[in-house]
Amino acid sequence: MKRLGIKELAKLLSLNPSSVSRALSDHPDIKPETRERVKAAAIEFNYQPNLHARFFRKRSSGLIAVILPSYNMFFIPNLLDGINEHLKNEGYGMIVFFSNLDLNKEKEIINHCMSWLVDGVIIGLASSHTDHLRQLTDAGIPFVIIDNSSDYVDPYSTVSIDNKAAAYRATEYLIKKDKKNILGVFGSQNHIKTQQRLDGFKLCLLDHNVTFSEYDIVYNEPDFNKLENKLRSTPYNGIFIMNDELLLSTYPILLKNRQIPGNISIITISDGVLPIQLFPKISHIRYSGYELGIISSAFLLKYVKKLKSHSEIEHLYASSELVEFDPD
Amino acid sequence: MKRLGIKELAKLLSLNPSSVSRALSDHPDIKPETRERVKAAAIEFNYQPNLHARFFRKRSSGLIAVILPSYNMFFIPNLLDGINEHLKNEGYGMIVFFSNLDLNKEKEIINHCMSWLVDGVIIGLASSHTDHLRQLTDAGIPFVIIDNSSDYVDPYSTVSIDNKAAAYRATEYLIKKDKKNILGVFGSQNHIKTQQRLDGFKLCLLDHNVTFSEYDIVYNEPDFNKLENKLRSTPYNGIFIMNDELLLSTYPILLKNRQIPGNISIITISDGVLPIQLFPKISHIRYSGYELGIISSAFLLKYVKKLKSHSEIEHLYASSELVEFDPD
DNA sequence: ATGAAAGCGCTAACAC
DNA sequence: GTGTTAGCGCTTTCAT
Numbered sequence: 001m002k003r004l005g006i007k008e009l010a011k012l013l014s015l016n017p018s019s020v021s022r023a024l025s026d027h028p029d030i031k032p033e034t035r036e037r038v039k040a041a042a043i044e045f046n047y048q049p050n051l052h053a054r055f056f057r058k059r060s061s062g063l064i065a066v067i068l069p070s071y072n073m074f075f076i077p078n079l080l081d082g083i084n085e086h087l088k089n090e091g092y093g094m095i096v097f098f099s100n101l102d103l104n105k106e107k108e109i110i111n112h113c114m115s116w117l118v119d120g121v122i123i124g125l126a127s128s129h130t131d132h133l134r135q136l137t138d139a140g141i142p143f144v145i146i147d148n149s150s151d152y153v154d155p156y157s158t159v160s161i162d163n164k165a166a167a168y169r170a171t172e173y174l175i176k177k178d179k180k181n182i183l184g185v186f187g188s189q190n191h192i193k194t195q196q197r198l199d200g201f202k203l204c205l206l207d208h209n210v211t212f213s214e215y216d217i218v219y220n221e222p223d224f225n226k227l228e229n230k231l232r233s234t235p236y237n238g239i240f241i242m243n244d245e246l247l248l249s250t251y252p253i254l255l256k257n258r259q260i261p262g263n264i265s266i267i268t269i270s271d272g273v274l275p276i277q278l279f280p281k282i283s284h285i286r287y288s289g290y291e292l293g294i295i296s297s298a299f300l301l302k303y304v305k306k307l308k309s310h311s312e313i314e315h316l317y318a319s320s321e322l323v324e325f326d327p328d
Numbered sequence: 329m330k331r332l333g334i335k336e337l338a339k340l341l342s343l344n345p346s347s348v349s350r351a352l353s354d355h356p357d358i359k360p361e362t363r364e365r366v367k368a369a370a371i372e373f374n375y376q377p378n379l380h381a382r383f384f385r386k387r388s389s390g391l392i393a394v395i396l397p398s399y400n401m402f403f404i405p406n407l408l409d410g411i412n413e414h415l416k417n418e419g420y421g422m423i424v425f426f427s428n429l430d431l432n433k434e435k436e437i438i439n440h441c442m443s444w445l446v447d448g449v450i451i452g453l454a455s456s457h458t459d460h461l462r463q464l465t466d467a468g469i470p471f472v473i474i475d476n477s478s479d480y481v482d483p484y485s486t487v488s489i490d491n492k493a494a495a496y497r498a499t500e501y502l503i504k505k506d507k508k509n510i511l512g513v514f515g516s517q518n519h520i521k522t523q524q525r526l527d528g529f530k531l532c533l534l535d536h537n538v539t540f541s542e543y544d545i546v547y548n549e550p551d552f553n554k555l556e557n558k559l560r561s562t563p564y565n566g567i568f569i570m571n572d573e574l575l576l577s578t579y580p581i582l583l584k585n586r587q588i589p590g591n592i593s594i595i596t597i598s599d600g601v602l603p604i605q606l607f608p609k610i611s612h613i614r615y616s617g618y619e620l621g622i623i624s625s626a627f628l629l630k631y632v633k634k635l636k637s638h639s640e641i642e643h644l645y646a647s648s649e650l651v652e653f654d655p656d
Numbered sequence: 657a658t659g660a661a662a663g664c665g666c667t668a669a670c671a672c
Numbered sequence: 673g674t675g676t677t678a679g680c681g682c683t684t685t686c687a688t
Binding site: 015022029030034053058 | 673677681682
């Protein structure tokens with residue numbers, strides 16, 4: 001079964017190829033009657049447009065690239081869902097790449113995107129390097145940075161939760177419950193998000209005159225033994241865990257040491273899936289990956305559609321809320 | 329900075345566009361000297377080929393589509409890594425879609441893939457329906473089905489672990505430890521994988537004369553209360569959990585009921601990430617998503633490159649092994 | 657070893 | 673409201 005093109009379809013309908021093309025794309029010039037006739041035939045003969053020919057001709061792909069640093073972040077499915085939903089409604093397609101937290105791979109992908117003639121890019125950065133984004137600017141391809149906002153550093157538009165504020169609020173939750181012996185569990189120090197959440201964490205402790213030292217902070221994948229030692233040598237009654245991945249890897253350690261279920265309070269920042277799966281459920285500052293997806297794609301499309309100029313930088317924040325699970 | 333094409337590049341080098349094209353694709357007719365000159369210029373002027381024009385002309389995209397039923401399966405990152413790695417080495421690109429376990433969406437995606445002129449498809453089915461795959465066959469686009477093998481039903485090539493054997497082996501592990509009061513935790517019944525693992529589970533119990541009833545099986549996302557009641561009313565000493573998702577949702581319930589840490593034995597089938605994160609670590613039949621990715625993409629490319637005919641059906645199995653974590 | 661020219665399937669400017 | 677036609681950027685005969 002050979003695939004048929006617009007030409008063959010036109011012949012079958014005794015129409016001109018261009019009319020068929022117009023009918024299929026709802027051009028106002030075409031009479032509704034013909035339009036329906038064409039569309040019916042397109043379905044009947046299972047006409048599949050050659051997208052490469054179309055994009056080639058239109059010199060634009062109607063595609064938005066989504067470049068993400070890793071597959072593992074818990075909220076990614078929701079994020080993609082949100083982006084995809086919005087883009088689909090607006091008639092755009094989505095194409096997803098993963099940089100695997102590798103700057104060079106990120107650069108490669110960006111080149112690739114340019115070859116794909118993408119109309120815009122939503123990117124979660126692999127690192128704090130942003131020089132290579134210049135390429136996109138130069139080519140006139142709009143983009144927004146999500147999640148790892150670096151809004152205080154770089155002149156690019158960003159969408160994220162307010163990491164610092166979220167961390168502040170999370171820390172405050174512990175302090176208000178009078179849990180002032182706090183252990184902080186954070187990710188890699190050269191990740192912007194880590195720095196921002198760390199800032200909020202420290203600021204809150206400072207504001208409330210809670211003493212703490214660098215000893216009370218664990219970075220990166222927590223080392224089982226190191227963390228265990230700290231837990232044994234210090235009477236922590238509160239734990240701040242920066243994200244879902246760290247929650248999952250820290251949780252068994254706490255469990256083993258009978259810290260949970262127990263009277264230690266835990267707070268985390270999460271999209272809300274993992275914390276309610278665990279037992280007991282974990283209080284958290286909740287944000288929605290889906291919402292982030294909607295916001296960032298809507299924002300990007302404003303640039304894509306030239307409703308907004310490239311040079312108008314803006315920093316958008318998705319909402320977050322405290323979700324409490326407390327045994328009392 | 330306007331993007332330059334092969335024509336402009338040719339002008340800059342006082343060459344014909346066709347020569348530039350040939351040089352860039354290492355055509356043997358081109359003199360090495362010219363080839364290097366062209367390649368150097370391509371880099372200097374940051375020439376990015378217009379892929380749509382290329383694919384359009386070649387009537388093939390060099391792209392392999394990967395269609396997956398959900399983002400959430402734990403081994404997906406590894407699977408994609410494996411596929412991507414192999415495809416990259418072979419000069420192919422990868423494009424990923426998610427059907428979200430929705431048959432209609434799966435159909436849409438397949439149509440989409442045909443519009444993209446993909447050279448082949450690796451698909452994890454959303455359901456047990458396979459009629460719509462006929463389209464691919466008709467269009468001469470080779471594909472392999474991964475993970476949810478339905479090899480005993482359908483005349484298509486598949487790559488998966490041997491679900492029945494893995495489940496059998498897992499169940500045997502419990503029986504050999506003399507844990508014969510077994511609770512089975514399974515996914516959706518209309519999923520092929522569930523049926524296959526269920527078959528292995530039941531067969532093993534039968535072979536070892538272990539009595540059990542349908543009461544001892546839980547399907548779908550385990551209902552917190554239902555599962556809890558069963559655990560309380562029956563002295564289970566062994567639990568078979570079909571996969572990672574179910575392990576994660578069952579684990580807190582077991583924890584709450586103080587079944588773990590305890591003398592109940594748990595076995596699961598997993599790619600090995602989650603079971604060793606939990607405490608205590610969970611014994612499991614381990615398979616590698618990465619390996620599955622390599623095997624399936626290598627297998628598919630044999631068809632794509634016409635080294636193998638469409639009609640030669642084959643069923644490949646990735647290896648799996650027992651990983652034990654036992655307190656004794 | 658290189659140049660000239662045709663054409664992939666589609667869309668849009670221009671005719672009528 | 674529909675037909676005619678040119679051309680997007682690239683590869684690939686064919687010619688030299």
